[in-house]
Amino acid sequence: MKIHELKIEYVRGLPEARLTPNGENLLVWGRNGSGKSGVVDAIDYLFSGSISRLEGRGSGVLSLLSHGPHVTSKASIAKVVCDLDFEDGSGIVRISRGFKSPRELDFPESSEASARLAEGYAKRGQMCLTRRDLLRFIAAEPGDRAQQVQQLLNLSRVQQTRANLVSAQNTLEERARNAAGELKDAIGDVESLIPIVEGVRRDLLEEVNAKRKALGANPIDQVSAVSFRMDVNRPQLGGSAIPNMTVTSNAIATLREFNSNPNLEIRRDAETKIRKAATRFAEDPDLELAYRHHNLLDTGFELVETHTAECPLCGTSWPPGELIAAVRVRRDNSKSAESLHQQIAAAVTSITEQAKPVVSAVDRLSAELTKAAFTDPNGKNSQILSEWKTSLSTIQEALARPQKEFINQFPTSDSFEKRCAPAGIGEILDQIDELSKTVKVDATPEEQAWDWLTRLEQPIKRLEKSKIMDQYHGSLHVRARSLLQAYEQAQREVLSDLYGKVSNRAATFYRILHPDPDSDPDTATYFEMVMSQKGPSLNVEVKFHDGKLYPPNAVHSEGQQDSLGICLFLALTEELAPFPSAVVVFDDVVMSLDSGHRRYICDLLKNEFPDRQFVITTHDRNWAKQLQYSKTVPANNVYEFTGWTLESGPMIHRPLELWDDIDEALEQERVAEAAFKLRRSGEQLYEAVCDSLGAELKYNSQMEWDFGDYHLAATARYRTLLKRAISSAKSWELDEELKRLEELDKRRSELYRRRQDEWWTVNSSVHFNKWIELEGSELKPIIDVFRELEKLFHCEYCGDLVTVEFDGNRETMMRCSCTKTANFNLVIK
Numbered sequence: 074m075k076i077h078e079l080k081i082e083y084v085r086g087l088p089e090a091r092l093t094p095n096g097e098n099l100l101v102w103g104r105n106g107s108g109k110s111g112v113v114d115a116i117d118y119l120f121s122g123s124i125s126r127l128e129g130r131g132s133g134v135l136s137l138l139s140h141g142p143h144v145t146s147k148a149s150i151a152k153v154v155c156d157l158d159f160e161d162g163s164g165i166v167r168i169s170r171g172f173k174s175p176r177e178l179d180f181p182e183s184s185e186a187s188a189r190l191a192e193g194y195a196k197r198g199q200m201c202l203t204r205r206d207l208l209r210f211i212a213a214e215p216g217d218r219a220q221q222v223q224q225l226l227n228l229s230r231v232q233q234t235r236a237n238l239v240s241a242q243n244t245l246e247e248r249a250r251n252a253a254g255e256l257k258d259a260i261g262d263v264e265s266l267i268p269i270v271e272g273v274r275r276d277l278l279e280e281v282n283a284k285r286k287a288l289g290a291n292p293i294d295q296v297s298a299v300s301f302r303m304d305v306n307r308p309q310l311g312g313s314a315i316p317n318m319t320v321t322s323n324a325i326a327t328l329r330e331f332n333s334n335p336n337l338e339i340r341r342d343a344e345t346k347i348r349k350a351a352t353r354f355a356e357d358p359d360l361e362l363a364y365r366h367h368n369l370l371d372t373g374f375e376l377v378e379t380h381t382a383e384c385p386l387c388g389t390s391w392p393p394g395e396l397i398a399a400v401r402v403r404r405d406n407s408k409s410a411e412s413l414h415q416q417i418a419a420a421v422t423s424i425t426e427q428a429k430p431v432v433s434a435v436d437r438l439s440a441e442l443t444k445a446a447f448t449d450p451n452g453k454n455s456q457i458l459s460e461w462k463t464s465l466s467t468i469q470e471a472l473a474r475p476q477k478e479f480i481n482q483f484p485t486s487d488s489f490e491k492r493c494a495p496a497g498i499g500e501i502l503d504q505i506d507e508l509s510k511t512v513k514v515d516a517t518p519e520e521q522a523w524d525w526l527t528r529l530e531q532p533i534k535r536l537e538k539s540k541i542m543d544q545y546h547g548s549l550h551v552r553a554r555s556l557l558q559a560y561e562q563a564q565r566e567v568l569s570d571l572y573g574k575v576s577n578r579a580a581t582f583y584r585i586l587h588p589d590p591d592s593d594p595d596t597a598t599y600f601e602m603v604m605s606q607k608g609p610s611l612n613v614e615v616k617f618h619d620g621k622l623y624p625p626n627a628v629h630s631e632g633q634q635d636s637l638g639i640c641l642f643l644a645l646t647e648e649l650a651p652f653p654s655a656v657v658v659f660d661d662v663v664m665s666l667d668s669g670h671r672r673y674i675c676d677l678l679k680n681e682f683p684d685r686q687f688v689i690t691t692h693d694r695n696w697a698k699q700l701q702y703s704k705t706v707p708a709n710n711v712y713e714f715t716g717w718t719l720e721s722g723p724m725i726h727r728p729l730e731l732w733d734d735i736d737e738a739l740e741q742e743r744v745a746e747a748a749f750k751l752r753r754s755g756e757q758l759y760e761a762v763c764d765s766l767g768a769e770l771k772y773n774s775q776m777e778w779d780f781g782d783y784h785l786a787a788t789a790r791y792r793t794l795l796k797r798a799i800s801s802a803k804s805w806e807l808d809e810e811l812k813r814l815e816e817l818d819k820r821r822s823e824l825y826r827r828r829q830d831e832w833w834t835v836n837s838s839v840h841f842n843k844w845i846e847l848e849g850s851e852l853k854p855i856i857d858v859f860r861e862l863e864k865l866f867h868c869e870y871c872g873d874l875v876t877v878e879f880d881g882n883r884e885t886m887m888r889c890s891c892t893k894t895a896n897f898n899l900v901i902k
Contacts, residue, residue, distance in 0.1 A: 083146035102697035103714030108723035120195030159187035287522035308519035327434035343420035364410035572604035582640035759783035804902035868894035
């Protein structure tokens, strides 16, 4: 995937720009504010449909449609057009995206698959590395780093699948827990009907068969809702209601257990915990809000890890890393509320598990007391039991909403305990128990057996259903947990292998940027990097001088961290980019690296990525020169942005096209335009020459100079240096070099003379920027002079400016990078 031509129309600070890298590396450089970032924004928008610097935290009221198009234009005319080679055999195709429909990428139907791959590549952040992105790989929190790297590696589906499995496992675990609780309650209902003999509850099957025998039926092998009354005929019952002594005895035992000292202590401890936590909720309303958001934040956190650029709830775009950081803060703030709620839930469960069988036992005992065989004067005991049941129901209702109602219903611990059990309930239960022993049961054994089996019917049905649901939900939970564990194990193994490859490759790149002269970067061990995933976090560690591993920001300088970030980014994109030659944008990423290490970056890009196309922006002149002179970027693909204005944007200077542009303007009698381009490009050229030759400029308090200042200082300095080189050659008796220098000086002198002859034109039409009515033929001589003058300062082979070298404070050489054009000694013998 390589860009052959890029047309930008009314995007950001660029009313119009046309760049033609023809599939090779591209360099855009210029001072801050020159408009070069508009190229990055245009490429970003073309492929992803968004502009990252207009989104996320810190973007405020910025929006794509309001601030993406040029400020003087309407969104309807803003667009980016690109001639692109996907290298899929379809040749060069044209793709485009307008601001009228940001979501629509226009491309030929035959190239849809490749266009969609490119779009996904850009949206994940694999295309562009900016200065603010560097440290997200290195100095970020492990969770944030994992998010960024996984987004870059297109692991959203992997993480989304894991999040879905976690959610399913949690849901099924809760259902299994509820089913187990229901089964426990159902078992309790059945057991309440089985008599306890000498402290031991009889076996259900044994008791059922005893009742069947009393009714003349054969024994059964197992108890079920179908079998326990199979072949049993109902006996002729007597006329009076018959109390069931087993039910009565079991109910009394359950109620006594509830009021035993151990259970009383458990209730008191639980009530104290509920009261303290509920009081905190009442005193701090924000805690309740934090708790209500806890599950949302927990679930959202799983999704945010895979949707780093866009909120999965509202769709708002954020810079990678910032959304998950914000969610993490809110999630952490909700943990204390969740912890308090868990304390309440555990305490509530402790009380309700005690109270649930009590309510059932009160119901059963009340029912028995209404039978004729019992004597309950004035219904006093029945009334006490009824009031007890009402109190327990009130407690359960209050416990269902503990934060809101518990403290209001029970302002003190004493009030709570009084509602848990009536005063003197122990004595009442003793009275009922004694009375039950004197009750004369008129029913026959057959009638008692039939009555017992009838009471067992509903509990047995409930028990069977509960067993089925417990087995069903328990099985689903086990399968979900096993599936999640297997998936996470496979994910760890695959990602471990992937991270191993990436970290080894990044370490190799880092050793290229920070070489040990005695080591091979591919096999050296003086620098190693290890990436390891622990849960949702990704750790990056590097070997230090003591041989131990440390976080990079603990032992590395800012420049080293930046270079490691570049290496990791390149290793990641190399591993999983959808195209072997995918475009990579470096947006001003070498600010903290010195020139020596920048030279190694040039080597890295050329040698390790010969098929990739890099689009590089910088405000650093020296880095721009290094990229050009090292042949990392072809000379004809160097674009310089200068003199940005609101109406026309930047002046775009391309060295090999400058004179063609001026000639074209001159041929069409656009004299003012030709003069303007000559002045603006001349200022830039001669400022660079002054810098490379060490020319002196006349001081002014504003520290601003124009074309004439730079030109006169540069040409004067060049003449002085050339004269010194001639003197040096004479002193060393270097005849061939002397001859060459004298011919060069003769050429220089002629050009200076021609320049002087035409200087009046420069002053009026260029230098002072006062356009006079000139014919093209009048301006052409000075253009020709400056065209030839430029050749004095540039090497025709390497394109480098002639530069002065120093030994301490002494000027020693004047040369270009390749030394083919200039390699002159300045030291006199």
